[in-house]
Amino acid sequence: MTSRVYVLGGYQTDFAENWARNGDELYDGFAHTVKTGVETVGIEPEQIDTAHVGNFAAELFCKQGHLGGFFAAQHPSFSGKPASRHEAACASGSIALLTAAAEIEAGRYGVAAVIGIEQMRNVPGQTAADYIGGPAMFSGHECTDVEFPWPHLFSELAEEYDKRFGIKQEHLAAIAKINFGNARRNPNAQTRRWTFTDESFTEDDEANPVIEGRIRKQDCGQLTDGAAIVFLASAERAADYVKKHGGKLEDLPYIKGWGHRTAPITYAQKIEESKDSPYVFPHVRGTIQDAFARAGIDSVDDLDGIETHDCFTSTEYMAIDHFGITEPGESWKAVEAGDIELGGRIPINASGGLIGLGHPVGATGVRMMLDSYKQVTGSAGDYQIEGAENVATLNIGGSATTTVSFVVGR
Amino acid sequence: MTSRVYVLGGYQTDFAENWARNGDELYDGFAHTVKTGVETVGIEPEQIDTAHVGNFAAELFCKQGHLGGFFAAQHPSFSGKPASRHEAACASGSIALLTAAAEIEAGRYGVAAVIGIEQMRNVPGQTAADYIGGPAMFSGHECTDVEFPWPHLFSELAEEYDKRFGIKQEHLAAIAKINFGNARRNPNAQTRRWTFTDESFTEDDEANPVIEGRIRKQDCGQLTDGAAIVFLASAERAADYVKKHGGKLEDLPYIKGWGHRTAPITYAQKIEESKDSPYVFPHVRGTIQDAFARAGIDSVDDLDGIETHDCFTSTEYMAIDHFGITEPGESWKAVEAGDIELGGRIPINASGGLIGLGHPVGATGVRMMLDSYKQVTGSAGDYQIEGAENVATLNIGGSATTTVSFVVGR
Numbered sequence: 001m002t003s004r005v006y007v008l009g010g011y012q013t014d015f016a017e018n019w020a021r022n023g024d025e026l027y028d029g030f031a032h033t034v035k036t037g038v039e040t041v042g043i044e045p046e047q048i049d050t051a052h053v054g055n056f057a058a059e060l061f062c063k064q065g066h067l068g069g070f071f072a073a074q075h076p077s078f079s080g081k082p083a084s085r086h087e088a089a090c091a092s093g094s095i096a097l098l099t100a101a102a103e104i105e106a107g108r109y110g111v112a113a114v115i116g117i118e119q120m121r122n123v124p125g126q127t128a129a130d131y132i133g134g135p136a137m138f139s140g141h142e143c144t145d146v147e148f149p150w151p152h153l154f155s156e157l158a159e160e161y162d163k164r165f166g167i168k169q170e171h172l173a174a175i176a177k178i179n180f181g182n183a184r185r186n187p188n189a190q191t192r193r194w195t196f197t198d199e200s201f202t203e204d205d206e207a208n209p210v211i212e213g214r215i216r217k218q219d220c221g222q223l224t225d226g227a228a229i230v231f232l233a234s235a236e237r238a239a240d241y242v243k244k245h246g247g248k249l250e251d252l253p254y255i256k257g258w259g260h261r262t263a264p265i266t267y268a269q270k271i272e273e274s275k276d277s278p279y280v281f282p283h284v285r286g287t288i289q290d291a292f293a294r295a296g297i298d299s300v301d302d303l304d305g306i307e308t309h310d311c312f313t314s315t316e317y318m319a320i321d322h323f324g325i326t327e328p329g330e331s332w333k334a335v336e337a338g339d340i341e342l343g344g345r346i347p348i349n350a351s352g353g354l355i356g357l358g359h360p361v362g363a364t365g366v367r368m369m370l371d372s373y374k375q376v377t378g379s380a381g382d383y384q385i386e387g388a389e390n391v392a393t394l395n396i397g398g399s400a401t402t403t404v405s406f407v408v409g410r
Numbered sequence: 411m412t413s414r415v416y417v418l419g420g421y422q423t424d425f426a427e428n429w430a431r432n433g434d435e436l437y438d439g440f441a442h443t444v445k446t447g448v449e450t451v452g453i454e455p456e457q458i459d460t461a462h463v464g465n466f467a468a469e470l471f472c473k474q475g476h477l478g479g480f481f482a483a484q485h486p487s488f489s490g491k492p493a494s495r496h497e498a499a500c501a502s503g504s505i506a507l508l509t510a511a512a513e514i515e516a517g518r519y520g521v522a523a524v525i526g527i528e529q530m531r532n533v534p535g536q537t538a539a540d541y542i543g544g545p546a547m548f549s550g551h552e553c554t555d556v557e558f559p560w561p562h563l564f565s566e567l568a569e570e571y572d573k574r575f576g577i578k579q580e581h582l583a584a585i586a587k588i589n590f591g592n593a594r595r596n597p598n599a600q601t602r603r604w605t606f607t608d609e610s611f612t613e614d615d616e617a618n619p620v621i622e623g624r625i626r627k628q629d630c631g632q633l634t635d636g637a638a639i640v641f642l643a644s645a646e647r648a649a650d651y652v653k654k655h656g657g658k659l660e661d662l663p664y665i666k667g668w669g670h671r672t673a674p675i676t677y678a679q680k681i682e683e684s685k686d687s688p689y690v691f692p693h694v695r696g697t698i699q700d701a702f703a704r705a706g707i708d709s710v711d712d713l714d715g716i717e718t719h720d721c722f723t724s725t726e727y728m729a730i731d732h733f734g735i736t737e738p739g740e741s742w743k744a745v746e747a748g749d750i751e752l753g754g755r756i757p758i759n760a761s762g763g764l765i766g767l768g769h770p771v772g773a774t775g776v777r778m779m780l781d782s783y784k785q786v787t788g789s790a791g792d793y794q795i796e797g798a799e800n801v802a803t804l805n806i807g808g809s810a811t812t813t814v815s816f817v818v819g820r
Contacts, residue, residue: 051672058545059469059470059545060469062549063544063550064544064545064549064550065467065545066498066545066546066547066675066807066812068498068505068672068812069499069548069672069673069674069807069808069811070675071672072673072674072811073674073676079673079674079683079693080671080672080673081671082670082672083672084505084508084509084672084812085496085497085498085505086496086497087496087497088476088478088479088494088495089475095478095494095495098494099494099509099512102509102512102516102518103512103516105515105516105517105518106512106515106516107515134473134474135469135473135476137476138437138474138479139472140435260492261491262461262478262490262491262494263479263482263489264479264482264483264489266483269483273489283489283490286490397476397479401476401478401479401482402494
């Protein structure tokens, strides 16, 4: 048995903020997040042994790489402490978490700060679409004649569901409506004050215009500036922490299980490989099953909530059956039954998800871990899932190229 | 005691190749490297559990990120295997190695493929200088009015040595001459067929023009297309490997020790922090001492060779005293005594280093590990250090922001 990796808590920025409009650069967002994270969790900077940064595309948006190098300057005691940056497109934050956890399991370090960060609203919208369009897919080979590559590929995913099982637009719209609705309860959600009409979730081309194919405006995750930090700790250091802060080690959440699989980078090859599988993305199903197996849980019914990737509504539609909430192709049943709503059988994206809360790409995996922590410690405020003990994440990079799932609980 | 991580061997591309001129994209270089690496080491693809990619700036040079996603398509058995990309500027390759080793130590995987890769010669020289100029330092805040940021900062390093201890240009030139000389013995070196005159290593402004300050043309590492792969394995899986291939586990090199420290990203803050230290970069000294301590070796005299970062001659000049070959500030003594030449007391960069062999940024840390493997297994050919048993690396990102050192031996 490997040693447990505990989650001491963390912090996320207000995803509604536009950093450039506030006069803030990437560095300012980083500095604010580390400082406020340390204060929020009440950990002494001297106790932090190492830092891992998840970021996708700072080179393009901010002409800045080497983000591990930002950490040392944040406190005198950080200077010299090992730091690094990890990238797997929209799953970058989860790769940073996996690396930090592996180093703790290996006994290298006791406490790791894991920071996910992305600044994306400092460039025009079409530039942002270009920056996130190419690099996360097979650049120059996929979607070369498409205006919005990601909406296109996730429209293709909806098409694939339609081909194999049938899919109705109204179920995708219902997912969007739930996530925007949950976001209204989340004080950090980018869209918490956005207003919608009944037409916003219909096929009304004015209120909900088509972006690409089956993907309309309200089916899309947001372009967001944001960062999140969590602190991971070995059992020994977690015990020190609770001793100092009161409480018991048993009350502290830990990473019960994880899964990590990577598929060929092109969407076409993934679909080709899955043609004989009951699942559209069998490797995503495998990632979730790996996390379940390591956590020692049998099925999704042992979970109290899920924070999943919903870069588009079709992504969440896929997550529903891949988590085993329904049989393959029957995700619509869970939508119709209210299963995935707050108070339902298995609430999904109580936080609002990427659609409602926002999607600062490299931060998302870390933010999911933070929301899982909040849920299982009963500190999620107005979006709390009552009595949550076990929550799973599913973070996806590219067209489900990199897939990572965690089960967090107590 | 943590479990040993063995090095099964690997492969590097010919660093003299210009990929774009050959019609090759980044993906082609990646595919070639994985395929040839697998063949060279004689490992079955099915035996590889995971892949880690070190890369600095593919987003800028190739509009491509998410390089972990390249791995799965290289062999049917790779599909679904976890892969990720790691970045710390010129130390990206070493961060990929550290992560792979941590996962093996944690018992997550048995065999990891670690690929370092960079394509840099597909854009004009000044564009390349811009791409590597900003992102690895504090972009927009350092060197904003400088034409060649990195030559400028490493000229500043030479200035700092001059201020503290005195430095002579001839000793920097001698380092360049040794590295270009060693490269002539290395069949993969970018500069192996380059010709120089006696004036090339003087202050002749025509034969050796100033780039920035104290840094002249021959003091610079190269812009290189290239990739390297090594395979790391747990003790159990390394034993399986030798069983199949003949030989004994004791004959297989392993990572005896490692160090990893990260300093504040700006050059100015590093120099400010070091003002009361005998070393210009005390954290670099600390990184090396961490690697020595974990390897259980007392001093540099227990090593048979070093593969160090020499992005500029001043970088290697700094490495000489920081490794403890001389007292601080006396690196020139080792240069004059012939200590660092092949056949000397402690040969440095027998491979040719970044100046002679070339510097495909994200590949360099992995290439250093591969050369260490070659040296300690007696398979370095014409640049073999006779009887080498222990070799250390020093890989540096930015202005010595990220520093990683490994000790590899048998």
